[in-house]
Amino acid sequence: MPRHDANQLAKSSPVQAWLINHLRTLISSLGTMTRQPASSLMTIAVIAIALALPSGLFVMLNNASHVSIGWDNSAQISVFLKPDISEKQANKLMQKLNLYEDIESVSLIHKDDALKEFMKISGFGDALESLGDNPLPHVLTIQPRVDSTRPDKVRYLLKQLNQLKQVELAQLDLQWVKRLFAMLEIAQKGIWVIASLLGIAVLLVVGNTIRLDIQNRRSEIEVTKLIGGTNAFIRRPFLYTGLWYGISGGLLAWLLTAISMALLDDSVAHLASLYNSGFQLRGLSLNETLGLIGFSCLLGLGGSWIAVGRHLSEIEPS
Amino acid sequence: MIHFDNVSKRYPGGHEALSNVSFHLPRGEMAYLTGHSGAGKSTLLKLVALIERPSRGNLVLDGVNLSNVSNSKVPYIRRNIGIIFQNHHLLYDRTVFDNVALPLVIAGFQHREIGKRVRAALDQVGLLKKEKADPITLSGGEQQRVGIARAIVHKPGLLLADEPTGNLDPELSKEIMELFARFNQVGVTVLIASHDLDLIKQMGNPVISLNNGLLTHNSLKQEAADATA
Numbered sequence: 053m054p055r056h057d058a059n060q061l062a063k064s065s066p067v068q069a070w071l072i073n074h075l076r077t078l079i080s081s082l083g084t085m086t087r088q089p090a091s092s093l094m095t096i097a098v099i100a101i102a103l104a105l106p107s108g109l110f111v112m113l114n115n116a117s118h119v120s121i122g123w124d125n126s127a128q129i130s131v132f133l134k135p136d137i138s139e140k141q142a143n144k145l146m147q148k149l150n151l152y153e154d155i156e157s158v159s160l161i162h163k164d165d166a167l168k169e170f171m172k173i174s175g176f177g178d179a180l181e182s183l184g185d186n187p188l189p190h191v192l193t194i195q196p197r198v199d200s201t202r203p204d205k206v207r208y209l210l211k212q213l214n215q216l217k218q219v220e221l222a223q224l225d226l227q228w229v230k231r232l233f234a235m236l237e238i239a240q241k242g243i244w245v246i247a248s249l250l251g252i253a254v255l256l257v258v259g260n261t262i263r264l265d266i267q268n269r270r271s272e273i274e275v276t277k278l279i280g281g282t283n284a285f286i287r288r289p290f291l292y293t294g295l296w297y298g299i300s301g302g303l304l305a306w307l308l309t310a311i312s313m314a315l316l317d318d319s320v321a322h323l324a325s326l327y328n329s330g331f332q333l334r335g336l337s338l339n340e341t342l343g344l345i346g347f348s349c350l351l352g353l354g355g356s357w358i359a360v361g362r363h364l365s366e367i368e369p370s
Numbered sequence: 371m372i373h374f375d376n377v378s379k380r381y382p383g384g385h386e387a388l389s390n391v392s393f394h395l396p397r398g399e400m401a402y403l404t405g406h407s408g409a410g411k412s413t414l415l416k417l418v419a420l421i422e423r424p425s426r427g428n429l430v431l432d433g434v435n436l437s438n439v440s441n442s443k444v445p446y447i448r449r450n451i452g453i454i455f456q457n458h459h460l461l462y463d464r465t466v467f468d469n470v471a472l473p474l475v476i477a478g479f480q481h482r483e484i485g486k487r488v489r490a491a492l493d494q495v496g497l498l499k500k501e502k503a504d505p506i507t508l509s510g511g512e513q514q515r516v517g518i519a520r521a522i523v524h525k526p527g528l529l530l531a532d533e534p535t536g537n538l539d540p541e542l543s544k545e546i547m548e549l550f551a552r553f554n555q556v557g558v559t560v561l562i563a564s565h566d567l568d569l570i571k572q573m574g575n576p577v578i579s580l581n582n583g584l585l586t587h588n589s590l591k592q593e594a595a596d597a598t599a
Contacts, residue, residue, distance in 0.1 A: 069478025076475070275459050278419070279520070280449035281476045282442075369421050 073285065081292035092297075095261045099301025099348065102254050104308035106247035107336065107344050111309060113239050115333055129206075131192040131213055131222040142190040145218050149194065154209045156195040163188045189220060251351055258297050258355025262290050266363045274369045283364065290360045291353060298352020302345035310335055371397040371528060371559045372418055377427035379413050379583075387413040389583045390427070393590060395561060397527075400554040401590060402570045403563040405580035411563040414580070415530050418561070419453055420444045432527065449477060452521030452558075456533040458513045460505040466492070466516050467501040473524040491523040492516075495549060511542040518546070522553060529553060531562040535569070547573055 085092040133142055142160055149158045166188045171177040194213070196206050206224060213222035266273070276286055313335045324331040336344065372395040379388040388410045395401055403411050416422040417429055420436060429436045432450065439447060460469050470491055474484045492498045495515040505513055514534060521529060529550065535543035547562075547569060554560045564570060570577060579587035 066478075068480075072480070073475075073478055271459070272461050272463075275461060276472065276476065277445070278421070278448065278453055278459070279473045279476055280445045280447075280451075282445040285445075285476055 074288070077288045077292050081289045082296055084289070085293060085296055095257065095297055096300045096304055098257050099254050099297060099352070100304030100308055102250040102257070103301060103305035103344065103348055104312075106243055106250055107305060107309050107340075108312055109243045109246065110340075111313065111334070111336060113236065113243060116239075117233075117236050118334065119331060129194040129196060129210060129213065129222055129224045131194060132220045133190045133192065133218055134220045135187075135189050137190060137218050139190065141218060142192070145216070146192055149192065149213075152209075154197050154205065156197045158192055158194050161191040161193060163190050166191060194222075251347070254301070254348070254351040255355040255358070258294050258352050259359040261297065262294055262356040262359035263363055265293065266290060266359065266367070270367055273364070273367045277367075278369045287360050287364060290364075291356050294352040294354075294356025294359075295349060296352070297356075298349040299345065301352065302348025305348065306336065306341055306344055371395055371399070371432060372561065373428075373430040374414075375428040375430070377417065377424045377429050379410075379417060379422060380425040387583050388417070388424075388580075391580075391583075391585045392427075393578055393585060393588050395559065395590065397559055398554075398557055399576065399590070400551065400560040401562075401576045401578060402573070403561060403578050403580065404565060404567065404570060405586075406565065408582075409580040410583040411580055412532055413583075415453075415532050415561070415563055418528075419451055419530060420447060445476075449473070449524065450526050450528060452524070452526040452529045454514075454517050454521045454529065454531040454534050456536040458505075458517040460513060460516055460520075462504065462506050465501065466497065466503050466505055466508070469505060469516055470501075470519045470523050472520060477524055487523055488519075491519040494522070494552075495519045510537050511546070514538065514546060515549075518549060522558070527559060529558055529560045531560070531564075533563055533565070535564065535566060540569070543569055544572070551575075 133145070137145075139162065146158045146160050149155055163186050167180065167186050170188070171180050174180075194209075196209055210222055210224050213219055273286055313333055317333050320331070320333050374391050374393050377388060377391045378386060380386045391410075391414065403414060405411050413422065417424055417436070418431060420439065424437055427437075431447065434447065436447075461472075467488055470488045471484050474487060479487070489498060489501065492501055495518050497512060497515055497519065500508065500512065500516075505516055508516065514537075518534070521531075531550065534550075535546050538546065543566060550560050550562060551573065576590045577587065578585065578590065
């Protein structure tokens with residue numbers, strides 16, 4: 053029939069039509085949201101707050117682990133050299149260790165100095181004097197490079213030092229570092245639990261918003277079905293609306309986190325200066341920001357998917 | 371075009387709206403469906419538009435047996451049908467233009483083509499100047515004509531109308547019916563449910579009458595029906 057041929061010619065190719073439809077829906081769903089700015093903004097704000105909370109905690113935790121690494125003196129390694137190592141040999145070893153990548157600085161405690169100090173502190177001065185010979189070895193104190201962010205790297209350095217033939221024993225009080233990291237790990241898991249719960253909350257908020265949206269547009273859905281709109285066509289604007297909620301919620305969450313960081317920055321800098329530290333708050337990195345927004349998009353899309361799946365099939369023209 | 375073969379429709383609860391209805395509406399024909407309210411007119415149109423499915427019997431539309439059509443195919447069949455409702459079913463959150471454009475948007479027409487066709491359809495129903503108006507600001511007759519423009523904009527092969535003049539005065543009703551006759555003249559098959567017997571008599575098209583779900587009168591030429599079966 054000529055009628056049909058004319059229709060075919062005017063129609064875009066299937067792929068083109070599909071693309072046009074998607075683009076059109078992407079923009080029109082944004083338009084629908086902006087036509088009800090108050091309710092859209094409220095939904096977006098709820099999503100943003102729910103996501104800003106865990107990401108704020110995440111940033112705090114990140115900073116806490118940076119601070120813990122910054123506590124310079126605590127991660128010192130004491131290397132006790134063998135008793136027969138002379139001062140010259142000790143100096144030579146010190147120069148060699150200075151070239152190590154994982155070592156920030158090395159200093160030598162001469163065994164005579166160590167003895168003097170020990171006599172002064174311990175009060176065993178006379179007893180030690182009667183020994184005649186100095187029983188203490190030379191000691192090298194090593195400052196590991198602080199940007200090695202994990203304790204296992206320090207442990208590897210310790211192992212290397214222990215294998216040196218001039219060394220009797222190299223030791224590091226790793227216990228407190230281990231405890232700190234264990235605590236940080238608990239905090240990290242806690243944040244994941246909070247993030248998961250709030251993520252579910254976002255899913256439900258978006259799902260409920262879309263459900264209301266579907267109910268409000270019931271007649272539009274009915275008419276569209278009567279005119280020959282496929283389920284995919286009818287589903288699409290709601291899914292895109294969910295996606296927009298996700299994107300805007302994610303962006304606002306990032307903004308809230310950044311503002312909170314900016315508000316805290318001065319106080320933290322002041323506190324750091326009291327500790328003579330150049331510590332600065334770090335915000336979300338680019339990757340973390342993209343992760344946050346991506347996660348938010350997924351939640352928005354997921355929430356609307358749930359609502360659409362449950363409620364769209366209930367609406368049939370009658 | 372439409373072939374009813376002993377079709378019955380029983381709703382959940384036991385009410386039989388149609389009983390053993392058989393008739394044949396050939397392609398390019400225009401016919402009226404009459405009967406008092408509750409006689410089964412709307413049910414019959416709903417069966418053709420796949421809003422309801424027959425309980426028994428065969429209903430063939432354009433060579434397709436509607437009893438066996440899967441739900442995913444329904445939209446594509448509906449795209450070749452223009453449906454006009456008594457209460458217009460317009461969407462009041464958008465302009466007249468956007469209402470009429472909906473079938474073309476669904477079918478994936480290009481933007482420029484949509485503009486052209488929507489204006490052509492609005493011109494045919496005499497509402498070209500109202501394209502930017504909100505439907506709510508139009509009179510009942512104008513709203514009905516927007517509904518008709520939407521039903522014909524994608525050039526379907528079949529037009530179904532359920533009491534299209536139900537709320538209109540006689541003069542407007544006649545205009546609307548003449549509009550349908552014009553579409554019929556260019557080859558569209560038209561089936562109109564109406565209880566306005568005077569008007570139907572004036573138009574002079576074949577009539578199918580229903581009473582309590584039974585076919586009581588059929589003035590369609592049966593030999594023509596057999597030829598296109």
